[in-house]
Amino acid sequence: xxxxxxxxxxxxxxxxxxxxxxxxxAAAGWDTVLVARRAQRLxxxxxxxxxxxxxxVETLVADLSDxxxxxxxxxxxxxxxxxxxxxxxxxxxYGPFGELEEDLMTKVLGxxxxxxxxxxxxxxxxxxxxxxxxxxxxxxxxxxxxxxxPHPLPERAVYGGTKxxxxxxxxxxxxxxxxxxxxxxxxxxxxxxxEFHRSRGDQPVPGRDPSVHEDGxxxxxxxxxxxxxALDAGEVVCVPGxxxxxxxxxxxxxxxxxxxxxRRGGD
Ligand SMILES: NC(=O)c1ccc[n+]([C@@H]2O[C@H](COP(=O)([O-])OP(=O)(O)OC[C@H]3O[C@@H](n4cnc5c(N)ncnc54)[C@H](OP(=O)(O)O)[C@@H]3O)[C@@H](O)[C@H]2O)c1
Numbered sequence: 001x002x003x004x005x006x007x008x009x010x011x012x013x014x015x016x017x018x019x020x021x022x023x024x025x026a027a028a029g030w031d032t033v034l035v036a037r038r039a040q041r042l043x044x045x046x047x048x049x050x051x052x053x054x055x056x057v058e059t060l061v062a063d064l065s066d067x068x069x070x071x072x073x074x075x076x077x078x079x080x081x082x083x084x085x086x087x088x089x090x091x092x093x094y095g096p097f098g099e100l101e102e103d104l105m106t107k108v109l110g111x112x113x114x115x116x117x118x119x120x121x122x123x124x125x126x127x128x129x130x131x132x133x134x135x136x137x138x139x140x141x142x143x144x145x146x147x148x149x150p151h152p153l154p155e156r157a158v159y160g161g162t163k164x165x166x167x168x169x170x171x172x173x174x175x176x177x178x179x180x181x182x183x184x185x186x187x188x189x190x191x192x193x194x195e196f197h198r199s200r201g202d203q204p205v206p207g208r209d210p211s212v213h214e215d216g217x218x219x220x221x222x223x224x225x226x227x228x229x230a231l232d233a234g235e236v237v238c239v240p241g242x243x244x245x246x247x248x249x250x251x252x253x254x255x256x257x258x259x260x261x262x263r264r265g266g267d
Contacts, residue, residue, distance in 0.1 A: 005028070005029050005030045005031070005083060005084075006030070006031065006081050006082065006083030006084070007030065007031040007032065007033060007056075007079070007081040007082050007083060007084070008022070008025045008030040008031070008032050008033070008082075008083065008084035008085070008086065009032075009033040009035065009073075009076060009077050009082055009084070009085050009086070009119070009123070010022045010025070010032060010033070010034055010035065010086045010088060011035045011036070011064060011073070011086065011087055011088050011089035011115070011119070012035070012036055012088040012089030012090065012138075013032075013034035013035055013036050013042060013045065013088075014034070014036035014037070014038045014041035014042050014045070015036075015038075015041065015194060015195050016192070016194030016195055016196060016220060017088055017138060017189065017192060017194060017220050017223055017224070018036070018086065018088040018089065019041075019045055019220075020220035020221055020223070020224050021086055021088065021136075021224050021227070022034055022045065022049065022086075023045075023048075023049065024221075024224050024228065025084060025086075026049040026052070026053040026055045026057065027052070027053055029053070029055065030055065030083075030084060031055050031056040031057070031058075031081070032049065032055065032056075032057050032058070033057075033058045033059075033060055033076055033082075034046060034057065034058065034059050034060065035059075035060045035061075035062055035064070035073055035089070036061070036062075036089065037061060037062070037063050038061075039059065039061045042059040042060075042061065043059060045057075046058075046059050060072070060073060060076060064089055064110065064111045064115040065106070065107040065110040065111050065115075070110075070114070070115055070118060073115075073119065074118050074119060074121075074122045075122070077119045077122040077123045078122040078123065078125075078126060079126070080126055080130070082123050082126065082127070082133070083127070083130075083132060083133055083134065084133070084134045084135075084136075085119060085120065085123045085133075085134070085135045085136070086136045086138070087115070087116040087119055087120065087135070087136070087137045087138060087166075088136075088138040089111055089115065090111060090112050090138060090162075090196075091107060091108055091111055091112070091199070091200070092108070092156070092159045092196065092197070092200055093105065093107070093108035093158055093159055093200050094155050094156055094159060094200055095155050095200060096155055097155070097157045097158070100158065104200065105158055108158050108159060108162060109158070109162060112159070112162035112163065112165075112166070113162050113165050113166070116137055116166055116169070117169065120135055120137070120169075120173070123135065124173075124177075124182070127182055128177075128180060128182065131181050132181050132182070133181075133182045133183070134182070134183040134184075134185075134231060135170075135173075135182070135183070135184050135185070136185045136186075136187055136227060136231070137166050137169070137170045137185070137186050137187070138166070138186075138187045138189070139163040139164075139166035139167045139170070139186050139187065139188045140159075140160075140163040140188055140189060140190075141188050141189060141190040141239065142156060142159065142160045142163055143160065143163040143164045143166070143167045143188060144167075144188070144251070146160040147160065163188075166186060167186050167188065167237070170184060170185070170186035170236070171186060171236055171237065174186075174236040183231055183234070184236060185227065185230060185231055185235070185236055185237075185238055186236065186237055186238070187223070187226075187227045187230075187238045187240070188237065188238065188239045188240075189218065189223045189239075189240050190217070190218060190239075190240070190241060191216075191217035191218065192217045192218045192219075192220060192223055193216055193217040193218065193219055193220065194217070194220060218240060218241055222240060222241070223240045225240075226238055226239075226240035226241070227240070235248075
């Protein structure tokens, strides 16, 4: 039997932010579809969620960089029970740009950009027709200032670019859907304590701890807390740990001032 909430589809649910978010959604009564490549991890989480919450949990083992797998997940995201989409799966592909393998570059773009866009495109029409729905896309703090001095983070051009896409895509879509009942958010965590920095893509980085980022980072539950609170507050851009929310408004004002001034300059 489905819950009153409907179903939440969570990509990258086998670890880190996605697993924590799926847990919170299930605890709040959502049925869930857990998507990732590691079947055993998904099965273990599904079992825990069913036992703890009594909700219905599906697992969908898929590699989002594979067109056939992405098509399968896209079809599920278009299901008429989907009320929440969390586009969370992501890989980093860090390394000197000139040495980035073409295959890894394609995977980073496929998972971080194409899959996010395709799944959102699949889910939104049904959400609009049903008059409710939530889309949360996970970007990164890196999208805002990753390249800026005094502490630019090198070797992240493609990753930073994909996360910049997710920020712009989500903000622009949110503007288009303003006035509809849909809630749209881009979640921009800073360094978070997950397995994320263990690998660049498919293979672990030699010598890295297999479970936790070597520099620590924000606990995943705080990232999820921030996202859920921002949804309640109707905020499109969520930056966990940012005490002064007015800074996001300052950024928007600065962008608008640049656009306005550039238009005047073009007269
Ligand atoms: N950790 C940080 O410091 C940090 C900071 C800012 C933003 N983020 C963003 O947060 C999101 C979640 O990352 P995380 O920190 O929670 O890292 P994580 O623990 O490594 O989780 C990444 C998730 O993505 C899934 N995934 C990776 N490649 C996939 C593929 N080809 N197909 C399907 N699923 C795939 C992984 O599952 P499988 O391996 O089982 O497929 C895993 O569930 C990412 O978008 C990341 O860019 C992380």
